[in-house]
Amino acid sequence: MAEESADTTELDAIPTFVAEVVAVQQNAPRMKRITVGGDDLARFVPKGPDQFLYLLLPPPGREELTVGTDFNWTAYREMPEEERPVGAYYTVRHHRPERNEIDLDMVLHDVPSGVDGGHAARWAMRAKPGDPVALWGPRIAYEPSDSVTDIVVFADETGLPAAFCVAETLPEGRRARLVIEVDGPADHLPAPQRDGVQVIWLHRNGAVPGTTSLLEQAARDMAPPDPATTYVYGGAESRAMTSIRRIVRRDWNLPKESVSLVPYWRRTG
Numbered sequence: 001m002a003e004e005s006a007d008t009t010e011l012d013a014i015p016t017f018v019a020e021v022v023a024v025q026q027n028a029p030r031m032k033r034i035t036v037g038g039d040d041l042a043r044f045v046p047k048g049p050d051q052f053l054y055l056l057l058p059p060p061g062r063e064e065l066t067v068g069t070d071f072n073w074t075a076y077r078e079m080p081e082e083e084r085p086v087g088a089y090y091t092v093r094h095h096r097p098e099r100n101e102i103d104l105d106m107v108l109h110d111v112p113s114g115v116d117g118g119h120a121a122r123w124a125m126r127a128k129p130g131d132p133v134a135l136w137g138p139r140i141a142y143e144p145s146d147s148v149t150d151i152v153v154f155a156d157e158t159g160l161p162a163a164f165c166v167a168e169t170l171p172e173g174r175r176a177r178l179v180i181e182v183d184g185p186a187d188h189l190p191a192p193q194r195d196g197v198q199v200i201w202l203h204r205n206g207a208v209p210g211t212t213s214l215l216e217q218a219a220r221d222m223a224p225p226d227p228a229t230t231y232v233y234g235g236a237e238s239r240a241m242t243s244i245r246r247i248v249r250r251d252w253n254l255p256k257e258s259v260s261l262v263p264y265w266r267r268t269g
């Protein structure tokens with residue numbers, strides 16, 4: 001999702017909101033819930049369960065935003081490099097329109113190794129009420145057709161917010177199986193308690209995120225579901241998503257439009 005270099009005509013129509021951090025909570029060893037809020041979010045129009053926003057942060061070493069509500073990727077490309085905001089995509093875990101607030105569950109991806117991670121994860125580690133942010137979006141990638149009765153979701157910690165949002169908003173008559181890779185039991189967040197929702201936790205047990213084949217193996221071990229009524233969604237490291245796409249398209253015979261496996265991040269090194 002490299003909007004920095006994409007053809008931006010359509011993307012430029014997507015709104016940008018200016019907000020600030022209003023609360024920070026450590027909700028798992030590797031995850032912080034950052035609540036952002038502000039009057040500008042009164043304009044926010046929800047799009048779907050997995051809706052995501054691009055979180056725009058001040059450039060490295062700066063505390064003030066260098067963009068406003070007129071932000072778009074065309075303008076971004078014209079900005080001097082040191083003025084450009086830095087950020088990443090995050091899922092809207094909760095939207096409270098009555099308070100103009102949004103929760104983002106942000107993975108602190110390098111905490112266990114002790115290495116200071118990417119800009120967004122570093123920012124999340126230090127975020128405090130009053131910190132300014134801008135949010136570009138929302139967009140969606142979860143679009144099952146009306147004939148779908150069974151949803152299968154493959155996610156790691158980054159896709160966990162979207163997986164839970166999908167399960168929590170499941171319409172009657174649909175079932176969802178969520179297969180979620182985390183480091184260990186301490187990373188289990190309270191699962192949605194709804195009829196028809198099954199959560200299967202997979203544990204890395206200290207392995208480096210993005211290096212295991214747990215999600216892929218889980219897909220291989222499943223009995224292929226009915227391709228006519230199944231929709232597969234996912235958000236995790238890009239290689240895991242590629243492997244699972246191969247399985248569900250070739251072995252499960254799912255048509256292209258019944259598969260949305262989004263590379264949420266890419267392991268480097």
Ligand SMILES: Cc1cc2nc3c(=O)[nH]c(=O)nc-3n(C[C@H](O)[C@H](O)[C@H](O)COP(=O)(O)OP(=O)(O)OC[C@H]3O[C@@H](n4cnc5c(N)ncnc54)[C@H](O)[C@@H]3O)c2cc1C
Nearest residue numbers: 088089090091106107109118119120121158265266267268
């Ligand atoms: C549609 C969408 C929705 C997303 N929703 C969420 C969400 O709700 N919560 C969330 O936490 N993330 C989410 N992500 C993933 C998030 O955008 C990426 O993890 C992003 O790379 C974080 O940016 P960064 O600046 O911290 O790291 P980057 O600068 O992008 O990367 C720096 C280094 O960190 C590594 N890295 C990046 N992410 C991880 C990770 N998760 N674990 C281990 N190493 C990592 C990279 O390989 C690289 O070496 C979403 C992504 C997409 C596309």
